[in-house]
Amino acid sequence: MAIEPAMPVGAYQTYEVRAPRDVQQKSACEQANCRAWRYGWESVIDESTPLGQQQAAYIRTQSGRTFREQRSDGGLTVFRFESGQRCFAEHGTRPELYLVRDGDRRGNPTGRLRQHTRPADWVEDMAESLDAVRTAQERG
Template identity: 70%
Template sequence: MQQTVNRVDPALPVGAYQTYSITSPTDTTVRAACQQVGCQAWLHGWESTIDEATDLGAQQAAYIRTQARRTFREQRTEGGLTVFRFESGQRCFAEHKTRPEIYAVRDGDWRGNPTGRHRTHARPQDWVEDFGEHQLRLVDQKKEG
């Protein structure tokens, strides 16, 4: 059963409004940076403990030392394992995914978009700035009467 939406009757024509929205497609994921997803390894650093006596461990250690391009300190445990301690603020080894967000602005309101004008901001900061400037314009218009 669909829920009924209660709306206040608008005081102005549809063309006097702008709608700001943030949506996320439900069936789409994209690769994301550690910082973008709040990765704990990125925030606090991490350790990788590797047994170089195994083929896999030897390959992992060689990759870290020669190709990983990350800052780390290396220590040996009493049991002969190698511990790589990575500093915070650098990309971890995980493949992060997130759902993209679409930052949109269009003319009109729930009744429609009379001009057909629609734009999408590439960065959330730009959307926030646009929204803030729009709010300031509304305040100025109200002051002017």
């Protein structure tokens, strides 16, 4: 059972976060909450194989990442990467839409729909709107 609103539909604004279906976009490690980015990581490479030689050469000369290199007891090369830099994985996240529209569940009488590009702007917009409602309630 729905609670009927006390005011006309035009007196309301609706704030919504929506994620489009089946859409994924490439994202940076920080956006994907990547564990390697946050804490750093190790890559253990066996340079006795052609693949290992190629991987080690790429890390040393082309990766552009900061690392320390050591040899393990088993003769493998251990590359220790510092946190805060892009890892070697490709990350994907679902984009989120931060929407504000006039009206409520009954409809949008003006047809106005705004989309914020940053979550912080959406939160600020909603906080300002709620503050205006509180102020109006306090004044009676």
